[in-house]
Amino acid sequence: MNNQLIVKMVLDRWHAQLKNFNDTLERLTDDQLLLEVSPGRNRGIYLLGHLTAVHDAMIPLLDLGDLMYPDLAAPFLTSADKTVDNLPSAGELRKAWYHVNNELNAKIESLRENWFEKHTAVSDEDFAGEPHRNKLNIMLTRTTHLAYHLGQVRLLGRN
Amino acid sequence: MNNQLIVKMVLDRWHAQLKNFNDTLERLTDDQLLLEVSPGRNRGIYLLGHLTAVHDAMIPLLDLGDLMYPDLAAPFLTSADKTVDNLPSAGELRKAWYHVNNELNAKIESLRENWFEKHTAVSDEDFAGEPHRNKLNIMLTRTTHLAYHLGQVRLLGRN
Numbered sequence: 001m002n003n004q005l006i007v008k009m010v011l012d013r014w015h016a017q018l019k020n021f022n023d024t025l026e027r028l029t030d031d032q033l034l035l036e037v038s039p040g041r042n043r044g045i046y047l048l049g050h051l052t053a054v055h056d057a058m059i060p061l062l063d064l065g066d067l068m069y070p071d072l073a074a075p076f077l078t079s080a081d082k083t084v085d086n087l088p089s090a091g092e093l094r095k096a097w098y099h100v101n102n103e104l105n106a107k108i109e110s111l112r113e114n115w116f117e118k119h120t121a122v123s124d125e126d127f128a129g130e131p132h133r134n135k136l137n138i139m140l141t142r143t144t145h146l147a148y149h150l151g152q153v154r155l156l157g158r159n
Numbered sequence: 160m161n162n163q164l165i166v167k168m169v170l171d172r173w174h175a176q177l178k179n180f181n182d183t184l185e186r187l188t189d190d191q192l193l194l195e196v197s198p199g200r201n202r203g204i205y206l207l208g209h210l211t212a213v214h215d216a217m218i219p220l221l222d223l224g225d226l227m228y229p230d231l232a233a234p235f236l237t238s239a240d241k242t243v244d245n246l247p248s249a250g251e252l253r254k255a256w257y258h259v260n261n262e263l264n265a266k267i268e269s270l271r272e273n274w275f276e277k278h279t280a281v282s283d284e285d286f287a288g289e290p291h292r293n294k295l296n297i298m299l300t301r302t303t304h305l306a307y308h309l310g311q312v313r314l315l316g317r318n
Binding site: 005006008010013016017037038039041095128131132134136137140141143144145147148149150151152155 | 164167168171172175176196197198200263291295300302303304306308309310311
């Protein structure tokens with residue numbers, strides 16, 4: 001099995017989930033994003049900010065540069081929904097979402113030969129014994145993370 | 160990159176999502192499974208039956224044997240929720256869920272060397288030009304499918 005085919009299989013899943021999320025996002029109004037996905041649960045806007053922050057964090061994790069939106073970590077990674085005042089607006093988060101994913105997708109194009117190197121959150125020592133903790137594995141885990149929350153955001157509106 | 164490592168990366172995701180789903184399922188009562196994941200949406204019991212039928216279908220797709228629960232296809236694959244009378248009970252579906260996944264997981268152990276062969280829903284001709292349509296790709300797509308619905312089932316109860 002050649003590496004190029006494996007990388008394609010994994011990236012195809014990533015891009016498919018991103019496309020499904022974007023299709024859903026485009027069908028939702030800003031008002032719908034302010035609703036909870038189920039009573040008492042996270043709001044759409046929180047999940048949008050959360051996914052944006054998680055995808056932004058993939059850039060340094062894949063050693064492809066710095067965070068684009070470091071200010072999203074506090075409200076959307078380390079805080080729960082409805083505990084933070086003055087969140088960015090739905091419009092601002094939509095912009096950040098597309099901005100982050102477009103940059104990330106452009107940057108990963110350059111990784112063709114380096115997908116099986118370690119990511120930046122694992123030490124050389126640990127990587128020697130755990131070679132699955134490579135950059136391609138980041139794409140696998142973030143793809144299931146995206147699918148998980150997509151299932152929730154899809155509950156908003158009547159798509 | 161050796162094939163064994165790639166297979167481990169993909170199967171680790173599969174098993175992690177299955178474990179998360181099982182943990183969630185064990186925290187939910189049968190009564191909670193009868194609730195909709197969000198108002199007007201699918202009920203937990205439907206999603207449990209749906210995932211059981213989809214995972215059952217992986218057995219013939221991976222050329223590992225016959226369907227174990229062919230009767231689940233009509234209510235949970237080709238019908239929407241709340242359109243079919245006399246669904247199996249939550250208890251019956253829980254049993255079928257574990258039965259199917261245990262069998263499937265035992266069977267895929269035998270696939271060590273054959274993950275990159277074509278699955279049974281693609282022809283030899285198509286596979287020649289689309290070698291990513293292999294058995295390992297089935298695991299990738301079903302893992303994101305499971306994550307998608309896990310995100311929804313997790314909305315039930317107050318876990």
